[in-house]
Amino acid sequence: MENEITNHGPAWLRSDHDPAAFALAFVNTYDPMRTITDLLANPEYCRVFLSEWCEMDWDLDWGKIARRLQLFRDDLRSTLIRFMSGELALDDFTLYLDHKLMHWPWIARPVADGQSFRVAFVPSPHLKPVQHVEAVVTRALADLIAELGPDRLHRCESKPCEEIFADHSKSGRQRFCGKRCATRFNVAEFRKRKMN
Numbered sequence: 001m002e003n004e005i006t007n008h009g010p011a012w013l014r015s016d017h018d019p020a021a022f023a024l025a026f027v028n029t030y031d032p033m034r035t036i037t038d039l040l041a042n043p044e045y046c047r048v049f050l051s052e053w054c055e056m057d058w059d060l061d062w063g064k065i066a067r068r069l070q071l072f073r074d075d076l077r078s079t080l081i082r083f084m085s086g087e088l089a090l091d092d093f094t095l096y097l098d099h100k101l102m103h104w105p106w107i108a109r110p111v112a113d114g115q116s117f118r119v120a121f122v123p124s125p126h127l128k129p130v131q132h133v134e135a136v137v138t139r140a141l142a143d144l145i146a147e148l149g150p151d152r153l154h155r156c157e158s159k160p161c162e163e164i165f166a167d168h169s170k171s172g173r174q175r176f177c178g179k180r181c182a183t184r185f186n187v188a189e190f191r192k193r194k195m196n
């Protein structure tokens with residue numbers, strides 16, 4: 001699948017990587033379950049994280065980039081959590097995304113594949129790498145919520161995990177980010193019941 005919203009400009013997502021998966025990995029760069037809790041708190045970890053997902057010019061001031069992306073992520077993550085918990089209404093969250101997306105110029109790019117023709121909006125090639133990452137993450141998150149519906153982003157309930165994940169299950173009631181967290185939660189519940 002071609003990443004039409006990202007394959008452009010001074011930084012871009014690798015072509016085999018999904019923008020939505022990148023957006024979720026980005027908001028989950030803060031993770032209390034990981035030995036390194038915050039990948040963006042350290043320039044080297046920030047560079048390694050981005051190199052897994054993106055192609056970009058690596059000869060940059062990574063201290064500055066990590067700090068800026070960390071602030072951006074903290075704001076996005078806390079707003080997203082408020083939205084997921086119902087504290088922030090969909091209208092207000094939409095406004096928040098709108099304000100963010102307005103910051104970056106987008107250009108129209110025609111996409112033709114022999115049989116069909118349409119226009120995709122991609123981040124302007126004039127954006128700096130950090131701005132590009134921010135634009136792609138915000139857009140992919142907005143697209144993901146639009147595609148799945150507003151109730152399909154969840155935060156893992158197995159403490160201390162705080163992973164934000166997209167619930168693709170049929171019922172839409174997935175509570176944990178993965179099997180390991182589900183098991184840890186169930187074991188803890190079982191112990192609690194046994195103690196009482």
Ligand SMILES: [Zn+2]
Pocket residue numbers: 156157158161162163176177178181
């Ligand atoms: Zn989890």
